[in-house]
Amino acid sequence: MNVPERILMGPGPSTVPSRILRAMASPTLGHLDPRYIEIMDHTCTMLRKVFQTENALTFPVSATGMAGMECVATNIMERGDEAIVCVNGVFGGRMVDVMERAGVTVHRVEVPWGETFPLEMLAEAIDKHPDAKALGIVHAETSTGALQSLDGLAELVHDSGMLLLVDAVTSLGGHTLKVDEWGIDAIYSGTQKCLSCPPGLSPVSFSPRALEVIEARKTKVQSWYFDVSMLKDYYKGSGKRAYHHTAPVNMIYALHEALLIVLEEGLEARVTRHQRLHRRLRAGLESMGIRYVPQYSLHTLNCIHIPDGADDAAVRAKLLDDYSIEIGAGLGPFAGKAWRIGLMGHSATQANVDLVLAALMDCLE
């Protein structure tokens, strides 16, 4: 396999430590082998720690991040249900699409791309749509780099008898994220962002309240592959396992190793590292006259305006060719107007920050 070594500073995947690549290359076991079951159980236990939750139903969906969104949306919602979905970038918009495909009537709440939702605005939407079953919101909007505060939101959502659904694809393992303390009912993430594991799995977690809603469904979940009512019999912590699908065994090895690394560093230390390196990068970029797109920026993804006169594609190509650094292009209305510089997991190092600043300075000359 002839593959160049990249420094992955785009919107994901981030650079994967060789320790994880080695773990992934361990011999494939059968998906019902006792040793594999141990590894899978331990993976789910570590996932609970990283999500900061006691939720029994916490496991990695056997597909990439967007499958997690679909798993959460299609298990919680039924055809004919109503939902409130907050849209301020690609991924909020995608949640609308995923829900509408499942026959849900979606009430969109919108602010311009790059902005975030003030709590009052969400309170208003909840008041306006009291029959909604759930409110969906993106914690870390990968398309704009905006960090959404979830402070106080669960109380409002729960007081109206709704469930809180959260997209944490770009925050899990990089930003503070407290599933239980924040009252989140269903959450999904990806492995290839701040966990620095290869893409291929989507960690999800469902609260007991969400599980009750799922158990009270009148209809089968439209997707067999993502049906939590069957998956929970495979991922449950004990007793007889019901075979569902053939788990992606080696990807689970990789996630197991990635979570070990996260817990060895410690969640708080990891969040602090991402914050510190974001500040260093931000100071460097701003000293070059480069402005950030969002007011409330993620530490893990830095979305910046492309400086006047710079050639978007040419600069990114030069970064890749001369430095082997990947940064991300803009999406949607930001195409050709913004770059996205990831500082996620193993990619978030002082050396990488200083290198990308030097490389950008060179490429923008």
Added chain:
Amino acid sequence: MNVPERILMGPGPSTVPSRILRAMASPTLGHLDPRYIEIMDHTCTMLRKVFQTENALTFPVSATGMAGMECVATNIMERGDEAIVCVNGVFGGRMVDVMERAGVTVHRVEVPWGETFPLEMLAEAIDKHPDAKALGIVHAETSTGALQSLDGLAELVHDSGMLLLVDAVTSLGGHTLKVDEWGIDAIYSGTQKCLSCPPGLSPVSFSPRALEVIEARKTKVQSWYFDVSMLKDYYKGSGKRAYHHTAPVNMIYALHEALLIVLEEGLEARVTRHQRLHRRLRAGLESMGIRYVPQYSLHTLNCIHIPDGADDAAVRAKLLDDYSIEIGAGLGPFAGKAWRIGLMGHSATQANVDLVLAALMDCLE
């Protein structure tokens, strides 16, 4: 990672060659990196060769085998459509479930588990349900070890204006399978069977006729993750790639290497090897007085009656503990009554055949 080395002779995964494990552990690239796109394109090109098809729309779904079934079923069928599905084991039954969840009216054609469908019976079903949009059938039924002949079926199906959908999870790369010559319109498989790649991907292929049906849909595909109308813009052979989801990059490396190995051996030689070793195993088992379940047995999966007096779980545990050999338990009505011995891909060697015979003889003493 502390993982025992197993000889995987169950219903999958099969033993993964170290060459594939090493390829999989190559550095993770971004999913839009030019070098990754080359690897992905080459993977799709090789998949076409292994499926023996010219179908442009041939790619690996980013999830395990059952996702391929869901991808095929939900893209071809729309809510309110009718389908004929042939059920003679777990996987035909699952196809019914997947379709019904998509709002399809399913006409089941059934024979007892372990048996296969004579062409006349399928002709009758087609006559009886002329409004069906498709006929779904399992080529290699992993739950019973039965090999279904597809000879002459496509003509009947096409003459009635239907599409032919085929489950080839346990045959691709081990049995003769000629997608174009046999007139198959949509097919799915898994990587962890006769390709000896870790589980995590599901190769699919759609004929131009199937693509026309998909393009004429009145409604969106219910699954965003499996929507071929968007996926085709990512997997197309040339031009600008539309970002859909983050591809499981390292799993694609693994599949790339697995397909290289298949093509180095040659499809015909590979099929012959599986046939030869099946015969050797069969002769050995029958000389021990052990009988096969199906009349038409797969070469890749040998489903046998558990001999009278043998303790199902104890024998399998002894095989695992004393020989590190995994064989499969029976499913559904065969639970406790049958074993499934896989001879797939890298696991299909003369040494493994002779070893498993010797080990069984020891365990059955």
